[in-house]
Amino acid sequence: MQLILASASPRRQELLKLFGIPFCVRVADIDETMDARKAPFEEVARVSRRKAEAVAHAPEDVVIAADTIVVCQGRVLGKPHSEAEAAEMLRLLSGRDHQVMTGCTVLRGTRCESFTEVTDLHFRVLSEKEIARYIATGEPMDKAGSYGIQGGAALFCEKMAGDYYNVMGLPVCRLGQVLRKIAPEIMEE
Numbered sequence: 001m002q003l004i005l006a007s008a009s010p011r012r013q014e015l016l017k018l019f020g021i022p023f024c025v026r027v028a029d030i031d032e033t034m035d036a037r038k039a040p041f042e043e044v045a046r047v048s049r050r051k052a053e054a055v056a057h058a059p060e061d062v063v064i065a066a067d068t069i070v071v072c073q074g075r076v077l078g079k080p081h082s083e084a085e086a087a088e089m090l091r092l093l094s095g096r097d098h099q100v101m102t103g104c105t106v107l108r109g110t111r112c113e114s115f116t117e118v119t120d121l122h123f124r125v126l127s128e129k130e131i132a133r134y135i136a137t138g139e140p141m142d143k144a145g146s147y148g149i150q151g152g153a154a155l156f157c158e159k160m161a162g163d164y165y166n167v168m169g170l171p172v173c174r175l176g177q178v179l180r181k182i183a184p185e186i187m188e189e
Helices: 010-019 040-054 083-093 128-136 164-168 172-182 184-188
Strands: 003-005 062-072 075-077 097-108 111-123 157-161
Touching: 003 010, 010 164, 010 172, 040 062, 040 097, 040 111, 062 083, 062 172, 075 083, 083 128, 097 164, 097 172, 111 164, 111 172, 172 184
Parallel strands: 003 062
Antiparallel strands: 062 075, 062 097, 097 111, 111 157
């Protein structure tokens, strides 16, 4: 039996190390497009399930997959495709409440549990100079919503309600609860 993380994200890998359980990484190559007609809360969980199902694994293996989005004023913000798009996203988040949603799936044989963890945040008003300086670091370019809370964007967040690690891309507390249900023996090692 192997524990498999279906993600290339260095942040997710670092967070999974908190469990103290050996794991391997197998990247899921799927189309992550979400159906705009459906609720982001449901879609992010659906994408995580597709990732879990897409990686090669044996029936006894435990697969963990996740997908993270930012939702602000009804807009779903994924990873930016350009610096201009990153700046647009950060302007949208400036002075506003938003939510970070991470869909997470644990798959083992025929057992599969998907959930979505939601964290509410509020960014203070950002100046154009701050936005440009942050984008120049390159940090926003591989992150949903164009920011990493564990990095320079820590300076932007005035309020947060919910799981901090969810904002980084892996809701570790709830994931631990699901792992205890689906694979209790790996949580006891």
